[in-house]
Amino acid sequence: MDKSWMLLKNRMSSQYRDGVKAFVQFAMLNVGPNGKIRCPCMDCLNCEQHTSKIVEYHLVVKGMSPSYKTWVHHGESVPMNESHALNDDDHNDFGSVGDRMEEDIDRDQDEFLNLLEDVYMGTIMNDNENEGDEEDDDDDVANNVEGEDVRNFDKLLNDAQRELYPGCRKFSVLSFVVKMLHVKVLNKWSNKSFNMLLGILKDLLPVSDQVIPWTLYEAKKFLRDLGLGYVTIHACKYDCALFWKKNANLENCPICQESRYKLNDGKGKKIPYKILRYFPLTPRLQRLYMSRKTAVDMRWHKEKRVDDGILRHPADGEAWKDFDRQHPMFSQEARNVRLGLATDGFNPFGNMSNSYSMWPVIVVPYNLPPWKCMKQSFSMLSLLIPGPQAPGRDIDVYMQPLIDELKELWEDDVLTYDTSTELTC
Ligand SMILES: [Zn+2]
Ligand SMILES: [Zn+2]
Structure with missing residues (x-):
């Protein structure tokens, strides 16, 4: 949206007043149930809510706060690269977005390799630990879990090290998948367009390998297998209970008897009312110690x-x-x-x-x-x-x-x- 009018000194000019009108119109698209919008004038500074007429009046009489550049209180979202830059200490504001993206990718790549090295070290250590350690009484449980972890980490390392196609120096399979999903989310690609692009890349690249996931579904599964996923747990519509553990197979809430699913959509697929997403903590805490940068901290x-x-x-x-x-x-x-x-x-x-x-x-x-x-x-x-x-x-x-x-x-x-x-x- 054009925001140049915000800097105009003459608030009686038609250009300024048109700008105010356009702003109010934009804000009204996202108005809440009380019909009022926050007023960004010099006095209210978005702390007060008024009707559109009063906001328009305030903006002409008192002027708009010049620091209110991204209209987050009126439905505008913070641009992705801006929010990214805000959270990143070692970012400067030079260079185009494209440059920045490339720098990010390069830096990610380095950090990525370090991380993997650290994760791999952890794997080896865990392995030896289990063989030598015989005093531990819950060895059985521990071994099972650890064994699975080790396999996961091995897979992680193997896939990460494997070049995307013979002779590819910039991308490993894992970094390709992560980067593709990242770009998809950043640019709000539809699942269909993502799959279509992957289809073209598949034909384009000299790959015969079956390891690379060529659909969104496979890509997500690929990450999940590496322990980067989450668990979904259904919940009662009225928040009384989770369909979890002893309730996992119930069709109705054990407390209020409300159905777990919305009406079936006829295709035999049941849609649950509420889904809780749970991201297990233990592997991530373990990872904090496996990475040498954070272990000291x-x-x-x-x-x-x-x-x-x-x-x-x-x-x-x-x-x-x-x-x-x-x-x-x-x-x-x-x-x-x-x-x-x-x-x-x-x-x-x-x-x-x-x-x-x-x-x-x-x-x-x-x-x-x-x-x-x-x-x-x-x-x-x-x-x-x-x-x-x-x-x-x-x-x-x-x-x-x-x-x-x-x-x-x-x-x-x-x-x-x-x-x-x-x-x-
Ligand atoms: Zn005001
Ligand atoms: Zn319930």
Whole structure:
């Protein structure tokens, strides 16, 4: 949208007034049920809501706040590259978007290889650990899980190292899949167009390999097999229970008897009312230690933190210290993970008149120094709770899988490999 009028000094000019009209018209497309929009004038600064007439009047009389460049309160979404740049410290604003994209890809590639190396180190270590370790009584369970992990990691490494086609130097199979899905999401390609493009690439590239996933479905499965996926759990329409564990096969809610599925669509496919998406935590926590960059940081709260009575980090707080006094065994080991938890609603389609929303639950490892633990890359999405209303008290229902996993972590330790000290913990 044209926003040059915002900079005009003469607010009586027709150009300015047309701009205001266009803005109000745009804002009214996303108006809420009360018919009012936020007023971005110099006085209201988007804190007050008024009818379109009053907003128009304010904008002419008082002027529009010049810092309100992206109209996020009126239905405009933050451009993808902008939000990306905001979250990235080492980004400068030079160069075109295309350049930036290429730089990103190059940098990703490097980080990617490091990550894989670290993951692979963890694999080998876990392997030896199991063979030598005979005192552990829950060896059976551990072996099974670890064995699967090792196979997954092996697959990850093999596929990542395999060049996309003979002689291809820029892409491995995995980086190709990740990059393609990334571009698809960034540009909102439809599934159909994505599959069509993959079909062309398949014919174009000199590949005979069956490993490469050539459809969206296969690509997603490929990532899921590598442990990068999530679990879906159906939930009762009225949030009373999850269809999970002992309820997994029920057709009706065990508490309110409401049906689990919406009416069948005639093709025999049942559509559940609500779906909870759960992203298992353990592999990602393990990965924090397997990567050498973060392994040191995970001990920060004990080894590097300065205790001078100033509050900068949860570890400076009384609650943290009290916890340490109550659980001395746990606090002795700096690498034991401490997590913070946060949730808030958001609207995935960026349209304010649409009441649909999702409630993500985000987990943050508080072992990290304050400048890291608040960064996007360390915030781990744990649950996506279906909307539209805030889950409120019912959040307990949705938290069950996470709480279960945390209990498990608390009771039976999970082994991982610490790349920075070369010890298993
Ligand atoms: Zn105003
Ligand atoms: Zn129910």
